[in-house]
Amino acid sequence: MKKTLNVLAFLILLGSCAKSEPPATPPPPALKPPVGFTQEETKDGLVLSAQARLRKLSLHLRGITPDLQEYDDLKTAKDLTLFFKAKTDEYLKSPRYVAKMVDRLDTLFRLRQSAGLPESRALKMNQKEPDPTLNPGQETYNSMDLLFERIAKENLSWDSLLTEKNYEVQSPEPTVSFRTSDLAFFRPIAPELPEPQPTTAPIVIFPITSAHQKYDLLKTPFKENDARLAGSISTSRFLARYSTTNLNKSRGRAAAIFRIFLCDDMRAVVEPKPEEEAELLENAFPKPRWDSVWLHSSLDEDKHGTQPACMACHYKLDPMGKAFINYSTSIALEPANGALVYNRADGTQVNLPGKGLGQVLHFLAKQPEYATCQVSHFWKWFIRGDQLPKEERLKELVQKFNELGHRTNDFVAYLVSQPEFSAHPDSITVSTNLADVKPVLLRCDECHSGVTEQVIPSFVKFPLGGNEKEHREWLATIARKLDIKNNGLNKKMPPKDSAWQPTEREIALVKEWVRQGAKAEDDKTTIDESLAKSLVE
Amino acid sequence: MKKLFCILVLSLSFSFLASAADPVVTKEDGKPVTIKWDDTKIAEYQIAKGPLFTGEVPFQVSENSCSNTVPQGCFLKMHVQIHLPVIYWKKHPKPEREGKVVLAKFSNQEFLINFPYIITMDERILKDPIAKDFPVDEIVCDDFSWLPGKHGTTPPNKTTVTKWNVEKMVTNPETGVSENRPVGGGDQVELEKVGPKSLGIMRAKALFGPQKTLIRDGDILALVLPTADGEFCQISIKANSQKFANEAGAKYYEVLAAFKPSAAPYLWKSDEFSTTRFPYFFQYFLQKPASWDPQ
Numbered sequence: 085m086k087k088t089l090n091v092l093a094f095l096i097l098l099g100s101c102a103k104s105e106p107p108a109t110p111p112p113p114a115l116k117p118p119v120g121f122t123q124e125e126t127k128d129g130l131v132l133s134a135q136a137r138l139r140k141l142s143l144h145l146r147g148i149t150p151d152l153q154e155y156d157d158l159k160t161a162k163d164l165t166l167f168f169k170a171k172t173d174e175y176l177k178s179p180r181y182v183a184k185m186v187d188r189l190d191t192l193f194r195l196r197q198s199a200g201l202p203e204s205r206a207l208k209m210n211q212k213e214p215d216p217t218l219n220p221g222q223e224t225y226n227s228m229d230l231l232f233e234r235i236a237k238e239n240l241s242w243d244s245l246l247t248e249k250n251y252e253v254q255s256p257e258p259t260v261s262f263r264t265s266d267l268a269f270f271r272p273i274a275p276e277l278p279e280p281q282p283t284t285a286p287i288v289i290f291p292i293t294s295a296h297q298k299y300d301l302l303k304t305p306f307k308e309n310d311a312r313l314a315g316s317i318s319t320s321r322f323l324a325r326y327s328t329t330n331l332n333k334s335r336g337r338a339a340a341i342f343r344i345f346l347c348d349d350m351r352a353v354v355e356p357k358p359e360e361e362a363e364l365l366e367n368a369f370p371k372p373r374w375d376s377v378w379l380h381s382s383l384d385e386d387k388h389g390t391q392p393a394c395m396a397c398h399y400k401l402d403p404m405g406k407a408f409i410n411y412s413t414s415i416a417l418e419p420a421n422g423a424l425v426y427n428r429a430d431g432t433q434v435n436l437p438g439k440g441l442g443q444v445l446h447f448l449a450k451q452p453e454y455a456t457c458q459v460s461h462f463w464k465w466f467i468r469g470d471q472l473p474k475e476e477r478l479k480e481l482v483q484k485f486n487e488l489g490h491r492t493n494d495f496v497a498y499l500v501s502q503p504e505f506s507a508h509p510d511s512i513t514v515s516t517n518l519a520d521v522k523p524v525l526l527r528c529d530e531c532h533s534g535v536t537e538q539v540i541p542s543f544v545k546f547p548l549g550g551n552e553k554e555h556r557e558w559l560a561t562i563a564r565k566l567d568i569k570n571n572g573l574n575k576k577m578p579p580k581d582s583a584w585q586p587t588e589r590e591i592a593l594v595k596e597w598v599r600q601g602a603k604a605e606d607d608k609t610t611i612d613e614s615l616a617k618s619l620v621e
Numbered sequence: 622m623k624k625l626f627c628i629l630v631l632s633l634s635f636s637f638l639a640s641a642a643d644p645v646v647t648k649e650d651g652k653p654v655t656i657k658w659d660d661t662k663i664a665e666y667q668i669a670k671g672p673l674f675t676g677e678v679p680f681q682v683s684e685n686s687c688s689n690t691v692p693q694g695c696f697l698k699m700h701v702q703i704h705l706p707v708i709y710w711k712k713h714p715k716p717e718r719e720g721k722v723v724l725a726k727f728s729n730q731e732f733l734i735n736f737p738y739i740i741t742m743d744e745r746i747l748k749d750p751i752a753k754d755f756p757v758d759e760i761v762c763d764d765f766s767w768l769p770g771k772h773g774t775t776p777p778n779k780t781t782v783t784k785w786n787v788e789k790m791v792t793n794p795e796t797g798v799s800e801n802r803p804v805g806g807g808d809q810v811e812l813e814k815v816g817p818k819s820l821g822i823m824r825a826k827a828l829f830g831p832q833k834t835l836i837r838d839g840d841i842l843a844l845v846l847p848t849a850d851g852e853f854c855q856i857s858i859k860a861n862s863q864k865f866a867n868e869a870g871a872k873y874y875e876v877l878a879a880f881k882p883s884a885a886p887y888l889w890k891s892d893e894f895s896t897t898r899f900p901y902f903f904q905y906f907l908q909k910p911a912s913w914d915p916q
Contacts, residue, residue: 195795265831272808272827325795327802329788329843333855409845409853412786412803414829420853 146180176493185236227251227266228319239493243449248315251304269320311419311440334408335401347457396583400426407441467504517603524590563619568595653886663712671703671876680860687769687854695762702740743834757821769848776820782810787839805830
């Protein structure tokens, strides 16, 4: 009886949790800043005071403010460099840092957006001190979550997200309908793992194991060269989050990988207006050649994926999607061929065929674009979320990321020791000139040159159109067509059927360039402040 | 099939919250399981089994990257059998209750205690002893050129489906979006020619998903098969099981109505009960008979 009521209460609780809005950020405990909590002007520009830096360090690494004792320790510290190094090391070893990093990865992977799943691990830790009678991280019962944890806890290489071959799995697993089972997922290739909890009803409507039940973390026994395994991607949670069907052919999964690991937003090229929907459907899902039978979802492979607009994404998605063909709610028994294919910024194409997800994603982790993208994530998490560093600075950071062997915490420690971390947010706006946006504008020129040369000038020859008046008008046109005010949300150019579409980062770069007065390569502004402001705000 | 399963799920969805005097459950090897409240009230677990029901489920291929051919005149020849465990009164102060199925009382409403489940080819493939003699389900077609390889009207002697997925429109819990998703299926499902126009669904290396099934509760069957060049191709099958489900579901009521003549005692640790479809509620009743008020 009591058990039944507990089950009902649990279900009601799940329902009420599902309706609540996720908080934007974990609320730090109320704490008045000590005297001296101000910014300071130094020879390096406006930088945070030591107290403000400590507060920022603690918030960024742990999600909470330092306690008063730490501020006192700071006051008496003889060597601030050593003090902050020690604090960074201390914070990086704390469970709260692990929780923060798992939250960041959850957001990056677009997890936990719906009913019944924990919203934020760091927030949960802030709300209440962990109950010592419970296992730490009660909710972390999926191999993907546990891998996220290990990356932060054990300072693993960030590449583990793509290349790790061994997992921790929880046993017994809470058998809840919205979760897929790790044990059931891995058992076909690891029969030594225990059977998952029996699910006897057609629909599992309650957890068979209690939330307070103790569990063991088992290690999977896979080999380092197992081509079926690819870090967080070959987990039941990733595959369930980015589910697929025969019709989709895992393109959604491939798109998530391009977004997360190559910062390629893979935005839909074709966004139909209502009157264009029929045409789009015909292009995407051509009617079958067979006349005798009407098959509503038939797909003619010979035609599909050959439409130029579709190919802007399909040429990348389809080869990677193929490597997923044998994954379902259980892992692939045999690896399928796939390939990593994409065009670099310089126009050359990466085309690396591989056996199984393991090999294809191993190739991905070796690409320079991958390292740059991952450093960009770290920059946004730890330095500034709304803006990337200048190209040269980004290159320096990528070099350091490579030197550190992509070790997660080593790179975080490096990043928070950098001047940008201690700089006041208003003082770290990077200077952007024509040289920075040239690669983007040249892509515009590629199509506009030739037949339209007389009408549309080159966008990299200043002043645009040959005089100042034309220059201002063309800059306004560029800003409007790219819709930089709305970060490209309603952009009119390039056309939707263009094979090239600027990324969010590229549009942000153009926006920042215009904001700063559309500087030429000699760093001189070419439009006045009021026009620049009117174009971006 | 889905409708049939819904009927069965609904009949399982009881809540028994009333209290009763502690009964004694007797579970001895090879003997009927009984519940004894006192010398005047004794109940026994029994199982009735419906007749084997065979039906045809027509299907269409809705997508095929293995071949450009549309299968003609295809259907799945399927078999199901309803099993109906119940608890009935062996001895009761009111003699008219004896031989009747026990009712559980909750909030002044009485519920028939029964735990129906169905046996399909899934149980045979899972090597459930109760289904060891269960017939093989078949894919029957006039033409097999829709499979990879150069098959005409004759089925291949043997072929293996690398991944057999059961897809269904369900909500993605991480996004809240309803989408067609794999909910179960099988690895290395072996098909063998069992007739001039029939491929038998013989065995599988493993069944996966919460229900471990090749057919239950899905809208689409999505099959991944190897091709001659070492790649894989996919075939989606949409089966229209409405008629079959209605007919098979009707068997449940027939079994219920004719319960007594066909029922046999549930012998503890015998093969008289499925090891793969053991209903949780029945298991619960075996362990906690005190949590409901028997009528």
